[in-house]
Structures are given as structure tokens and as C-alpha cells.
Amino acid sequence: MRILVQNRQKKFKVMDSLKPLIERTLLTTLESEKMPYNCELSVVLVNNSSIKKLNSQHRGKNTPTDVLSFPMYDRKTLGKIIKSENYEEKFEILLGDIVISLEKAYEQAEEYGHTFEREIGFLAVHGILHLLGYDHIKEKERLEMRAKEEEILKIIGLTREENGC
Numbered sequence: 001m002r003i004l005v006q007n008r009q010k011k012f013k014v015m016d017s018l019k020p021l022i023e024r025t026l027l028t029t030l031e032s033e034k035m036p037y038n039c040e041l042s043v044v045l046v047n048n049s050s051i052k053k054l055n056s057q058h059r060g061k062n063t064p065t066d067v068l069s070f071p072m073y074d075r076k077t078l079g080k081i082i083k084s085e086n087y088e089e090k091f092e093i094l095l096g097d098i099v100i101s102l103e104k105a106y107e108q109a110e111e112y113g114h115t116f117e118r119e120i121g122f123l124a125v126h127g128i129l130h131l132l133g134y135d136h137i138k139e140k141e142r143l144e145m146r147a148k149e150e151e152i153l154k155i156i157g158l159t160r161e162e163n164g165c
Helices: 018-032 048-059 075-083 102-112 116-131 139-155
Strands: 002-007 038-046 067-071 092-101
Touching: 002 018, 018 038, 018 116, 018 139, 038 048, 038 116, 048 067, 048 092, 048 102, 067 116, 092 102, 092 116, 102 116, 116 139
Parallel strands: 002 038, 038 092
Antiparallel strands: 067 092
């Protein structure tokens, strides 16, 4: 598994523990989803101004958001790749990119009354689930995705209860 974490913002100091937290969260998610192949993805840490531009360009929403995902495949295509008998394990599947606003993560951690680490963990899980084809447009999809997010955060010890939420 190759995870590239890039800090492209200067507003917040990136703690040394942040990259390992993001990597552990993403690896746990892939294990939970039983991904049989090596994967590659990138995580870009930005500020609200940068993510607002991306949100406007790609979703037509001129506001900052917390996380954006840019998957390489839709769920159906990714499913075919995973189930393909012709796919060799030596190859890596390029899943896509996740963009997280550290500024928004700090705001939301404060707003929701939990730690910054829990918020970053949540956003990383949320982002990679989108790369794996999950969505939350319909209520049933939203509930399924939220349950998976909470299950994975529990595995890595970032539950709401343990952080006083």
C-alpha cells in the first residue's frame, strides 16, 4: 500500500503523529473492506480557501467543505477489478485522491466537541469509502456509510464515547 500525504497549507502546523494516523486509518479501512490488492492513493491537506476552489470547480458549490474524494473508478468498475481473476497481486490499484481541509477539521472538532485526531480519522475514513464507491446521497446509502465509518473508527480507537462526545 502506498499512501502519499502532502501538506499544502500553512495555516496549521502538521503534527508528526498526523501522517501515521491517516495511514493507519486508511489501512484499517482497506482491511475492513477486504481489499485483496495493493493500492495507491494520495491525501492532500489544504486550507478552506483551497478546498472551496476545488468544491466550486468539481461540485458547483462555492463553499469550503471538510473532505473531497476523487476516485479513479466507480463502484461497479472497481468491483470488477477486485473480482477479476486476471488481476495480478503485484500490481497496485490506483484508488484516487482525498483532499482534507485542516482548517475545517479544526472547526468541526471544536463544534462537535471531540478531538482533532478523531475528526481527521473520520474524514480519512469518509474519503476512502468514497474512493471505494460508497456514497450518501440516498438515506439507505448514508446509513450504511455512517455505520462503516463508526465501525472503522472504533477499531482504531477513535470513538465518540472515548473522546467525551
